[in-house]
Amino acid sequence: MALKITVIGTGYLGATHAAAMAELGFEVLGLDVVPEKIEMLQRGEVPMYEPGLEDLLRRHVAGLEGSSGRLRFTTDFPEVAAFGDVHFLCVNTPQKHGEYACDMSYVESALASLAPHLRGPALVVGKSTVPVGSADRLAAYLAEHAPAGGDAELAWNPEFLREGFAVRDTLHPDRIVVGVRSERAEKLLREVYATPVEEGSPFVVTDFPTAELVKTSANSFLATKISFINAMAEVCEAADGDVAKLAEAIGYDDRIGRKFLRAGIGFGGGCLPKDIRAFMARAGELGADQALTFLREIDSINMRQRGRMVELTRQALGGGPFLGKRVAVLGATFKPDSDDVRDSPALNVAGQVHLQGAQVTVYDPKGMDNARRLFPTLGYADSALEAVRGADVVLHLTEWREFRELDPQVLGEAVSAKVVLDGRNALDPEVWRKAGWTYRAMGRPTA
Template identity: 60%
Template sequence: MKISVVGCGYLGAVHAACMAKLGHEVVGVDVDQEKIDALAAGKAPFFEPGLPELLTETHASGRLRFTTDMDAIRDADVHFVCVGTPQQAGSFAADLTYVDTAFREVAARVKTGDVVVGKSTVPVGTAGRLAAELTAVVPGATLAWNPEFLREGFAVKDTLHPDRIVYGVTGGVGDATGEQTVTTLDAVYAGALAGGTPRIVTDFATAELVKVAANSFLATKISFINAMAELCEVAGGDVTQLADAIGHDNRIGRRFLNAGLGFGGGCLPKDIRAFMARAEELGADQAVSFLHEIDAINLRRRQRMVDLTAEVLGDQPVAGARVAVLGLAFKPNSDDTRDSPALDVAASLHALGARVVATDPEAVVNARRRVPGLEYVRTAEEAAAGADVVLLLTEWQQYRDLDPTALAELVAHRRILDGRNVLDPIAWRAAGWTYRALGRP
């Protein structure tokens, strides 16, 4: 099929490359010339495992191209809109500026029979409004909402082999126009569907709610175990053993029960806040009022890590202490520092006067843009040299694999704070380290 992808940021670039991999003829469009130049050269403008190789392969096949010319979408039959919906300044609500602009540009160029597909995470009710605006311009074009469920670090896999596909269509199940749209989308995702991926066809509102509901549930699970970590710290319990014990219950499960610094990034925090804002607009704010506490628990973990650093330093003041920070991205296998707990902790310690020496395998450039006052180095060993305390804040595998005996030779004081509960406390203590972690004795 001939497909256009409007918006070539994280979501759009991955989606475009994966659609080309599946055999479609794809054009990606974005207003950012620098981004388009990089993608056109087969280079990912952000770190995502497997994407550079996929871009190279699909470029060579002739099925993928990138441009800043919106008129390039005219030849396509299916148009995916993949622009961002950041949090509004001074509000929890989502900023739909990019979505509205993109849809206006697309509507001015589509033709009768085309299907426009929204993939952006938007407040419920947005798709219905955009569908009316689209058909007012091109009566024969239709809209579908097809939420994305990408995990940074696994985005290529999640697009090529999704665990479910959701279509929100006009009128929902059984509507004639909706069924025609379903047929078109089935052709787009034929490979995944043939492999047994579940497909759910629903109305616009349900499709819009799926992503924010899923993220809210995951955020709740993460904040729950972090709330238990707070209790463990005052009661003397071990939150990792607690998580193992309750995780054996099949109704609960062990995944996402890892206590630590909590969640961040460009999706979970802003999505649950936008969900709260939209629920309030609809007069249903009490239904999701618990999400305020979920957000608050998550943010408290960051301050607790700052407080724990001061506690471990003992009589040595934070101001002037050399603090090694291992990890700046919000999660491993990503260079994303948006709402990163790790970078937030590093910045807070810097504000208290600490000499923060930080490193990350991929996120140093982005971190420096956001917090230019830190000292940035390339390796964990450089960061740890002469450190009064070491903080592991993003659980990259190379940090998990550090040799505590070798690292001990570099630091001024053997103190380590495990912000992600991924190190073996027995091994580190045996090497002479003071080991502390959130929610553990």
């Protein structure tokens, strides 16, 4: 008999996972405790922008014309427990307020709501990013509180989704990692992921702690690489070097690689910053804090880039106060192909410049509504051309394709001064200079 799958938590991770599981041919029931979110998903709408996700959802949500009908949603835990063979926990694990540590309350609450209703064999699979050691504790809780006892098992299967590529990353993952304690759990997860495994996705079987560490280790390595090239940008600024050429040269070394070596205003979003901080906090609890002291500097370099961009903007405006100056900001999201503005370096820079007296106008292709909610006092425009009108300086802070394809000649006719600061090293300096612009990028004082 075909496996039935449930997905608990239908935010960014859960909605994507539920739609992808339906695409792989499973009957899926998604659960959330927010009725408005469930109503939205039942209409085939997603509460965030993610390329391809809404189309995928509409192909499978029951009741929609032409759908497979394999995907339904509910707010009822007993219904979920009775329906599913495999239950995926996809709830949020944010940073605790005022601390580096991870807030596990949503995971614990989801498990506490599900466990009492598990009366027969079931596999509960954690996908949320959690501190190492959590799975051990949650497995013990499950065995104690599920009527099925030991037949209600736990496994850990970390997610590796990149915003903007989430659908592809779920359907065609570059690796599948499962932390299991029994052959039965491994067998069930091999069944769930049979299609991507057949297509060549590596299937890595580990214990609980290793599975938990894979995600935080991967994010820490990525953050280290980004902050490394940003540290080199600081050195290039001091030494009159060109960090873009430096990155190109070292990127040809296949031990290093070219990915994530573009210097700029640093990383943000809902994962990387909070994950490396939670990793540091957990290492401290385990008595291994010295092993991760370098992450404190990685975090520091990353945050410093935002202040450096503000100072670069001040220099471009003559070095004096921002009062009375008009600043255009292209980009509000923390990365392109997303509407996510959580811990966005772009919005952070825009906010700092605004607080220091400048009149700031922001434009982003997808993040405007979220940006307005977070920073209602900033100015917002409906297009890049409208945002730069009358500007004394233009800041390029999120590397959307739309911005790379802008015509600097047309923009030049709208601004007060043709000065562009490229906070992502993604624009073509020659194209902008030919159109009469002063182009400046971080880590490239002489470029």
